[in-house]
Amino acid sequence: MKQGASHILLPLIAALVLPAGTAVAASPTSPAGRWLAEDIRGGGVIDYLQSVLEIAGDGRISGTGGCNRIMGKARVEGATITLGPLATTRMACSPAVMDQERKFLAALEAVRSWRIDTVRHKLVLLGAKGETLVVLARM
Template sequence: MSSTPSSPLSRLAWLVAPALALLNACAMPGAPTPAPLVGSEWQLEDLGGRGVLDRVQATLAFPEAGRVAGNGSCNRFFGTYTLMQDRISLGPMGGTRMACDEAVSDQEARYMAALQKAQRLEVQGTTMLMHVQGQDKPLRFTRTNP
């Protein structure tokens, strides 16, 4: 009975298989993975349990991979984001600087500060929840485009 030397491919399989098993074990079962965000647009419905002003639209859009834009409540904004599974991080934002009513400016400041502290997303149908560092309740958005 002669033993045949193992091929490089089978040796590679023996090396890769444990690594894949470890990665699979580290995945969080049941953790919601956001639907593809590119091309989606969302309207803010709740600002961490504080509601939003009537007739004032705060929005968030993902026009292309790595890019975010929207309306803060009064001013338009744009910036970058990174997404790994359900973890999100938004980069510095740029935007317009129009004068706004004090209540609208206050909402916009709270919204923009929350976006900078975003940590995790959950998309459930037409609802997106954005969990924010330091806030007990997430931002809640409703999808505005199909």
């Protein structure tokens, strides 16, 4: 193949491989959006219980731990993020629901950085040592 021909072939190959209407997205520059927790500290989540984190463009946080509403502030600087202080409503739910909510809130407070897993299209929240704390799917 001649040098420089790749600029013609790559779009052609993408057009043949990708389904019609598929967009190839650039790497996101913000974790803003509405996200559903799929995993908390490697322990999974309860089916049909939604722990949701919504991060607004201005850094406001809202969502639910599964029982109680969450509110607070996110500070995002590049790949660094801190969440909190977080406040919640104070309703009581079943022990299993409260346990997941407690784990979710504790994990959120330990978050120090974020990344988008572009293969799985997930928001990954990481701790101080780079360990995965929470994996979330866009809602």
